[in-house]
Amino acid sequence: MGVALWLCPKQNSTINDKLTTLMSSLNTLFPGQAPKFDPHITITTNVDINLDDPQQTREDVDRILSSCAAAIHSLPKNHSNLVTLGRINSQRMFFKKLYFQVGRDPNLISFARIIRELFVILPQDIELENQKINPHLYSTNSNGILKRKKSKKNRSNNEPNPATKEVDLKFVQERAAYKAAEWSAHEFDPHLSLAYSEIYPIDNALWRTIKTRISDYLNIENCDAPDLIDNGYGWDGGVLKLVLCEGDVNEWITLGTVDIH
Template sequence: MALGVALWLCPKKNTQLYDKLGTLMSSLNTLFPGQPPRFEPHITITTNIQIDLEHPDQARDDVDRILSASAVALNSLPKNHSNLVTLGKIDSQRKFFKKLYFHVARDPNLVSFARIIRELFVILPSDIEQENIKQNPHLYTKDSHGNTIKRRKLKKHRDDPEPKQFDTSSIQLNATHKAAEWSSNEYDPHLSLVYSDIHPIDNALWRTIKTRVQDYLNIDNCDSEYLVDNGLGWDGGVLKLVLCEGDVNDWITLGSVDVH
């Protein structure tokens, strides 16, 4: 599954929850065959954020702009919750990235934040780019894999056609609708504990997993729908843009910003 650049929301380092989750994740990793990759506790707000990675200067500008806007959006949410992120029961799926994870409550503010980020930095730039390809095909070419990419900016000649300008208002409106549908039907906030290809998790392993979760986090029941009574969650935290390509151990943090 292509993830591209993802926006993560992490608990702050050196907090009790961050340390507990990190220790738990390290312990659970030892229960799975091979050497499952290591990663820090986080929930993914969205994947496939549009950043121009081909040009380092532009990429740095994009990262700063997106993180700044994301922090403003997060800090602008109504303060009508104790925790923006509330962990729920532990679960497993066949998928590598959801092998073992905590559900996260769909707090309306969290869902709204994800919808905003998806609209502004995934759907809208992608849709505008697709329209630009239609309107200005001379600005694009194909790479060796057949993908449409922008031509490198060479010295402009007098005879080069001027790029066509087009109205983006309808594209923006459509992006809003797409983001709303995505946040309602597809967004599935969760906190992964282990990435693995093992399937299924047998009963003996499940019992060991649940015992460790309950012991490390000092909770009575990791099957309860929400663990809010145990204080398992956080507000604010750290926003990170992470390039999630290739081996998980090779993922790169492009930038981060603290939010309160």
């Protein structure tokens, strides 16, 4: 997943406290030591950040979080909650073992599309286009991965190598916008995970216990209802976090955060 952008409820908010308590309780129902993580919705994974240079990492994180905050503030104010929790679900996947579906609010979808375009697809496509038209700028490392060479300037006039071609940025941007729109329509699946686990399937007895705990903690009469909109669970604003999701879940690193008012 690389670096992911999370949208979280505000610390010390009622919804954050309720979800944190619920998640801690549900974790005890799964075998082994289920990993702990903050309540969040993943807006996108594979955010393009330079992780090789600490100074550049810090600059990338600040720039991206600032842009994300501006994007979310620019959304129309025609919703009560940007995030609305829906029905409880489970899949075979480790990261979707137990989760709340999240309503596909048009503003949430728009926000995810913008971020995916600007900070995932566009930088990837620019790099791929550069590799295609300027192969002399790259070399293959010991793992067979193309890496950009350190830039060399012309010694006489300090200008870049004249053989280097310019990327058709307009074309790449238009293509990135199309890809992001397709992704947001067909792949983006907003959800709030409650537990990560390898167990599959969740048997009927465990499901009954899970639903009982959710009902008790959130005071929900019917966990099998199509959604929880009538219960008012969700949030607007919150906290954006860039999280390095590599290795064990308990070792994930928060690179930076910004509050959304």
